[in-house]
Amino acid sequence: MLELNDIRKTFNLGTINEKRALNGVSIKLEDGDFVTIIGGNGAGKSTMLNAIAGVWPVDSGSITINGVNVTGLPEYKRARYLGRVFQDPMTGTAATMEIQENLALAKRRGNKRMLSWGITKKEKEEYHELLKSLDLGLEDRMTSKVGLLSGGQRQALTLLMATLKKPEVLLLDEHTAALDPKTAAKVLELSDKIISEEKLTAMMVTHNMNDAIIHGNRLIMMNDGKIIYDVRGEEKKKLTVPDLLNKFEEVSGGKLDNDRMLLS
């Protein structure tokens, strides 16, 4: 369970570039919630995910994961609770390390790392089976450097790494935005599969309204650093893209300014 309580964050305070990125965000996720997040440019979608991940400290408010107040924990200490996949396929993996070594790094997320082997023989067999299930042929390239993989393969691998050790919350930050449509669909399908099989609690930022409606059991819309619309269950299933556009204009009093979102 994840709870955000009145999170606020302003960047470049007191300068000409001052930007109120999060303006009192509160949300409570139940176990197994799969929330899709939409909103215009600069609405605070990725910023909210970064606040949860602890990329920087928030100005005020609290973040609680499974009853633990993590507001004061730096990024690397919060990692034990979180699985993350980023927009840029380069961000989630170590390019100069082998596929199996990347998996081994992820397997130890949240553990104390001392002088035992960074990867064991037993793990290699386990990863072989796991990669086979991806059906990308990666199981035969376990000792290849990740830098040799395509963007889609890297995102699939990052997804596997993020969930190798079951996270309390899985954060997907536009993780298919940099991929071609076919690959994006594949990675999204894989995300769905892992989330439902492992019964994960997840948040997914997307610019694709259709995806936001189809996937997950809950949808939130953000604008100006706030959650302006929160819908779940049957009501969410019945949503259409025009519904969402209307909702946006109604709540924010303006047109949606995200071109990518309108086009897709």
Next chain:
Amino acid sequence: MKPISALFAALPGSVAQGLIWGILAIGVYITYKILDFADLTVDGSVGTGGAVAVVLILHGCPVPLALVAAFFAGCIAGLITGTLHTMLGIPGILAGILTQLALYSLNLDIMGQANTSINVDKYPLIVSLRFIPSSIIKGALFVAAITAILYWFFGTEQGFTIRATGCNSNMARAQGISTDKATVIALILSNGLVGLAGGLLAQYQGNADVNMGRGAIVIGLAAVIIGEVIGDLILGKHLNFSGKLLFTAVGAIIYFVVIQIVLWLGLSTQNTKLFSAIVVSVFLAIPYLRGKSKNSFKRAAKRGEIKDA
């Protein structure tokens, strides 16, 4: 020109020197290649290692113990650079320069003078330019042992954290790795090896000198780069991690052999550092220029020339 026999007579000495500097170069490899951090502490910590080892031996400390102390003195230097960088936010290169400068004074303090000599006839030194064959064997043993230990270390969970930090610090943090801690550990380990190399170098040349580390980082980089090129030529894709470390030491040997050759050809000793800087510049520029030649506007212009009718 001197007779060629003079060159051949000098080459074993170059090999022995290359092996000792190879230890330093392996230290540089850790920061420069694995951590992706240009650490200029090296120019100071090699002198610290030398000063600590020589002063301790002169005070009756057993030689192996003095080398252990040289290693730890280097470790402390690395810890300082790491702290300046990670906890005080000083850019990496500047943090190294600050430590290096401070060490110049400290090295003088340790020795009480600019140069302290040590006589191999009076003390059971491990290596010495008076006994080159045995120095070569011992130098090679040091390189082999260090390579084995590092091969093990970078295969451990802790070693993985350093590799991940050097490759992609965002990813490392997302996987729960303290990138600050990994950076400091790598700097400690690297400068420890540099300190050890300093301790051996001072014994080899028979003195510790406050200027012995000047340009050490450039020689270390030269060894890393030469080793990389040669290793790639000989083993290509089959070059594994221990191979890379060994070839770094080979790179150091080649560097000193080349220096010996240019000295024999008539370069004056005072110009060796100029020569080193040029060699390293050339080797660093080659990959860039190669990439550029494949991808240049000039060539595009040639390909895209519109022929007049």
